[in-house]
Amino acid sequence: MTLPRIVATDLDGTLLTTAGTVSPRTSQALRTARAAGAEIVFVTARPPRGVLRVVGEDDGSGIAICSNGAIVYDLTTDEITASHPMDPETAAKVAEALARTLPGVGLAVETGRNVLAEAAYTRRVARDLAFYHEVDSVFDSDQPIVKLLAMSSEHTADEMYTVVSEAVGDLAEVTFSGVEGLLEISAAGVTKALTLDVLCRERGIGPDEVVAFGDMPNDVAVLLYAGAGYAMANAHPMVTAATEHRTLSNDEDGVAVVLERLFGP
Structure with a gap:
């Protein structure tokens, strides 16, 4: 794939360790990706209140796609900028x-x-x-x-x-x-992938410029949408069955391993 312009990552079981934190290595990898021009987008089942408290000051700027795609949340301003509720x-x-x-x-x-x-x-x-x-x-x-x-x-x-x-x-x-x-x-139709696609189109970014990471069934759509979708080593069987790419587990800095390879020297 081309050098990613979007890094779309799930939080629990993916970016976060089992302890619910961002490891120093992963935090550095996110900064490296940002310095190379990539935008980090958190794509999570968590509601907005559950995002900002688990990403550190260095990692907590930008956009989060929350509640499995139903909400777009600006972490910098603490504003919900888009919502797709059920009738x-x-x-x-x-x-x-x-x-x-x-x-x-x-x-x-x-x-x-x-x-x-x-x-x-x-x-x-x-x-x-x-x-x-x-x-x-x-x-x-x-x-x-x-x-x-x-x-x-x-x-x-x-x-x-x-x-x-x-x-x-x-x-x-x-x-x-x-x-x-x-x-x-x-x-109906609301998924992490649908909302990420809207965000990408607004930026003139194609799926082939997206790298994504996830571990559970709610991540499958976004992993298939991305030019490269990575299942974590700890992923649910439904995820590994649907995706081609693999990385290490969340406790082994699996996201960082890929980002270092993509954006490192």
Whole structure:
């Protein structure tokens, strides 16, 4: 491929170590890529609030594609510059399909800034407790449905994905990113790849000028979009089956290894 103008990288399980940090080697590799003229774009399932706190001062400028493509977030200004929420009526139909296929499933909604959680949705992220709001129904609010979250303690995410994808069909995008028993559902057509493509077109950049990194099924679309999409050594089998390129694991600085080769002396 040509020298990349965009480095699109997932965070958890990819750029970040298991401890949830950016290693010194990876931080230096990002700076080297930027110095060579590449733009770093974080492409993540995380909401905006979960991005800035895990990238250091040197790494935390620029654009993040959050919530699996549903949000574009400017890290420098702390602004959401674009959003692609689900239509409430469609989300309600998806919820009906979830109830049929996964009785007892717990629902929550990521709004972009907060989480609306029903009683059956018992997952809580310690660092996000201040952002959770308990609701009788996620559909009682007029806040945007950036991402519908479905949790089951009785099934794995892989099991849920198989049955829910079939039940939902083309109503919405169904995926998962590593949390056991949790599905993430976005508006139809909304993926990391779709939003990255819009960003690239705005800059006059083609897919062949993009290098991407990921480890989970929600990364597959963006890895296939990029001129070179790298699956981490710790990637989900669905990712390795879909991609040609490989790198080392997140704890072995797999992203840095590739960036050093591409942008190093």
